[in-house]
Amino acid sequence: MIEIRNPFLPGCHPDPSICRAGDWYYLVCSTFEYLPGLPVLRSRDLVRWETVGHVIDRPGMLDLDGIGSSGGLYAPTIRYGLGLFWVACTLVDREDPARGGNFLVTAADPAGPWSDPVMIDAEGIDPSIAFDDEGRVWLHGTRLARAPEWHDQTEVWVREYSPDERALVGEEHVIWRGAVRGAVWAEGPHLYRIDGRWFLVAAEGGTEFHHAVSVARAEEITGPYIGDRANPVFTHRNLGRTSDVIGAGHADLLQAPDGSWLAVMLAMRAADGRHYPLGRETFLCPVSWEDGWPVFAPGRGRLPRVIPIPWAAGAAPAGSWQPDDRTAGLVAPSDPRWTALRALPAEIATAEDGTWRMPVRATSLQEPSAPSFLGVRQQHADAEARCVLDVRGLAEGESAGIVLRQSERDHVSLVVSRGRAGLRLASEHRRAGETLRRDLGPLAEADDVELTLRGRGYDYVFEHGGVERATADGRDLDASATGGFLGLWIGVFATSAGAEPRGEVRIIRFEYAPARPAPGDR
Known part of the structure; x- marks a missing residue:
């Protein structure tokens, strides 16, 4: 039988x-400061x-x-109704709460x-978003409680x-303040019409170690809602x-092709129980119904490693991972994995003959700009990335390199710079807004420079010429150490460090590969 891992x-x-429309399921997730934003994924079989x-x-x-790192596009919802697809989301600036806000978009x-x-x-x-039986549209969301009984009550x-x-339009109704007294951040709410009742599924506890799922139900969408006595249910x-x-939580229910129930939710793989460099990932959880209430992971009480999918017609290719049946090797410019910061990739670089031509910008990785x-996302605990950069176009004072990025304040890079005497190699380790730069000496003049990043669990090694040049500890870079909501990205950058930019770098080749077969990836 086909299984999901x-x-x-x-x-x-x-x-x-x-959400489901016809035979297809559609899924979206948060992307924060990265663009293009809110990927839309589809599947017939999950x-x-x-x-x-x-x-x-x-x-x-x-x-x-x-907008600084871990701001931007938060927690989208996708639904299908009235002949359209709807996505509701929030644009967040953590430094300026007055900027941005909730928004809706639609598409046929x-x-x-x-x-x-x-x-x-x-x-x-x-x-x-929810649609009632009369075709009315109901928006719902989370905010800080206007008369809070405790800090961060929502x-x-x-x-x-x-x-x-x-x-x-019409009257607003406050329907939920969390299942547990004292619980923070009752959030990520979703309303469903199931068997004549309205069900509310919401997260609480904060999107970290104490994350949880709670459930309530009502006869009318506006309430009153009665919580499940088992709350938090997961x-x-x-x-x-x-x-x-x-950190399992932020669940969204779905019904499978065979009529059974499941939920998607986020959780984090943390080998030491605390640190998760890959960030918050998407898991699938079986759901059953007992006494009129959903039961998550029945008989287990935890997210399973694998879930049998009896309705699936075929497995993904061996050694691949999702989405897009990805495999180890070249990440071409046409690959949807590519992202940029606060701008679209096509605004940052031009795809030419299978390469990226990337003009240098004055902005550096330390600034909340573009x-x-x-x-690309790091998707495996044990992974390798290799880039080949044509640095002939770098002007004096400009640099380019490979970076392991968490945020403006926290990242590690291996840097090739052009000075008066030619090319030099350096490492830069930025932590909590402070940068430690280490000069690694001159490089022989060459058209291309190859840089490699290897990750093994929490241990990262940057290499040039087959020689270790710098290291990083993922426990210093993950969201639990730095604050925020992101996993790590691996990418290529170029900067003139505030000077007028004149040059460019060409990404001749960029490769990404898990260091072990995908099904065994931890």
Whole structure:
């Protein structure tokens, strides 16, 4: 029988949301400051996923410039109703709460084009969408409680949305403040109409070790909601720090082709029970119904390693991983893995004859802007990335290299710089906003420079010429150490460090590969 191995979307695929339209399932997840934003994945069987497009994929749809790392596009919801696909999301600037806000986009085809965002006059985060039996649209979301009883108490609101007026209408109803007294961040709410009742599935505890799933139900969408006596109905926090999967939560329910129930949710693989360089990944969880309530991972109480998929027609190719049946080797410019920071990849570089031509920018990786950077998610605990860079176009004072990135404040890079005397190699380790630069000496003048990054669990090694040049510890770079919500990206950058840029770098080749076969990846 075909099986899904968790996480079925490895690497930083947080806050998953899923819907079904016809025979297809569609899934979106958060992308924060990376663009294109909000990938749209589709699958018939939940086993093999294809990237069909992105929701935020045109210049000018949203302005992310100046938004720091782990800000940007938060916790989208995707739904199908009234003949359209809908995505609700939040644009967040953690330094300026007045900037951004909740928005809606729609599309007749989930591959796009998506409409320009319609901003919604509702504070908070994590908006979601529900359709009632009369065809009315109900938005709901999370905000800090207006009369809190404890720090970081939140509340879930619901209100009707008028597609004609493109605005919220009617009375607002506060329907939930968390299942556990004292629990923080009741968030990620989703409402479902199931067997004549309305069910609310929400996260609480914060998207970290104490993350959990809670459930409530009501006769009317506006409430009153009664919580499940078993709340929180699902969490990994009770497993303690010996569990190598932590932080399970932010669930979205779906019904499988055979009528059974499942949920997608995020969790983190943490070999030491604390640190998770790959970030929050997307897992699948079986769900059953007992006494009118959903039971997550029945009989187990934890996310399974593998889930049998009896309706799947065939397995993904051996050695591949999802989405897009990815395999080890070349990441071509046409590959949907490529992302840039606060700009689209095509705004940063030009694809030419199987390579990227990337003009140098004055902006550096330390600034919350749009530097010359193209990168991909690290999707495996043991992985290797190799780039070949044509550095002939670098002007004096400019540099380029390979980087392992968490944020502006935390990243490690191996850097090739052009000075008056020629090329030099250096390492830069930026931690908590402080940069330690180590000069590694001159390089022989050459057209191309090959740089390699190898990751083995928490240990990273940067190499040039087959020689170790720098190291990094993933426990210093993950979100639990640095603060924020992202996993690690591996990419190529170029900068003139504030001077007027004159040169360019060409990415001749970029390769990514798991260091062990994908099915055995930890």
